[in-house]
Amino acid sequence: MNTQELFFRYFESIHRQGPGNTASTNRAFQIAKPFLPDKPLIADIGCGKGAQTIDLARQTNGQITAVDIHQPFLDSLEQRAAELNLTNHIRTLQADMNALPFSPESLDLIWAEGSIFITGFENGLKNWRRFLKPGGIIAFSESVWFSDDAPDKIRNYWNEVYPDIQTIEASLELIGECGYEVIGHFSQPKECWLDEYYYPQEAILDRWEPLYAEDPELSGLLKMFRREIEQYKQYGDYYGYEFFIIRKP
Numbered sequence: 243m244n245t246q247e248l249f250f251r252y253f254e255s256i257h258r259q260g261p262g263n264t265a266s267t268n269r270a271f272q273i274a275k276p277f278l279p280d281k282p283l284i285a286d287i288g289c290g291k292g293a294q295t296i297d298l299a300r301q302t303n304g305q306i307t308a309v310d311i312h313q314p315f316l317d318s319l320e321q322r323a324a325e326l327n328l329t330n331h332i333r334t335l336q337a338d339m340n341a342l343p344f345s346p347e348s349l350d351l352i353w354a355e356g357s358i359f360i361t362g363f364e365n366g367l368k369n370w371r372r373f374l375k376p377g378g379i380i381a382f383s384e385s386v387w388f389s390d391d392a393p394d395k396i397r398n399y400w401n402e403v404y405p406d407i408q409t410i411e412a413s414l415e416l417i418g419e420c421g422y423e424v425i426g427h428f429s430q431p432k433e434c435w436l437d438e439y440y441y442p443q444e445a446i447l448d449r450w451e452p453l454y455a456e457d458p459e460l461s462g463l464l465k466m467f468r469r470e471i472e473q474y475k476q477y478g479d480y481y482g483y484e485f486f487i488i489r490k491p
């Protein structure tokens with residue numbers, strides 16, 4: 243086993259691959275809904291195993307193309323969609339979010355929960371804009387500072403892992419500069435991070451850390467996951483995910 247294999251096995255073992263929950267997905271979708279046609283064409287980018295894809299499919303008559311680079315996540319989503327009789331609404335597509343194969347102005351809604359950071363916040367907003375029909379919507383969650391006075395320790399941590407993190411105000415400004423209007427935004431509650439994302443990881447780490455203790459690379463990866471969780475438990479009042487629902491005029 244190498245670190246990449248362990249990385250994927252780890253995320254394949256949990257229900258969500260990023261912070262989120264059904265209530266937040268539903269809340270964001272309800273904000274977008276008045277602006278969507280009856281049967282919207284939706285792309286869920288960086289869908290992972292598709293926890294939010296399933297939540298979306300339950301609320302729409304539309305068609306969702308669930309996109310991820312990692313085929314085993316898509317296989318898992320397909321199986322779950324079949325079990326829930328949702329295959330009429332969901333198709334999967336293995337593709338790179340930096341080179342999406344959609345036609346110009348073909349989508350009513352782009353969904354990106356905890357994934358736009360991979361291509362870059364600004365980059366994603368600029369590059370994905372062309373796939374939206376006029377009036378089309380992007381709904382995405384992104385890391386933000388909730389406070390201007392975060393302690394140095396957590397600022398230094400974020401500088402190391404994701405220096406592009408901004409305040410909500412700065413994010414809203416950037417959204418405007420990229421040519422979108424904001425329909426709504428809200429901060430995701432701590433349950434999204436703890437109950438849905440970090441507690442399931444802790445259960446895995448408790449089992450796996452002893453198994454890989456002798457391997458410096460594998461145990462280093464697990465330490466990195468553990469450190470992320472501990473940072474959140476200590477400093478989670480200072481940062482989190484903001485869900486933004488924005489519209490191409």
Ligand SMILES: C[S@@+](CC[C@H](N)C(=O)[O-])C[C@H]1O[C@@H](n2cnc3c(N)ncnc32)[C@H](O)[C@@H]1O
Pocket residue numbers: 257258259260261262287288289290291292293294309310311312315337338339340354355356357360
């Ligand atoms: C942080 S996870 C979020 C997954 C899911 N949206 C959720 O909230 O549970 C990011 C996802 O993006 C996928 N990903 C990473 N790089 C990608 C790329 N270049 N193109 C498409 N998907 C990518 C990963 O495989 C992973 O499933």
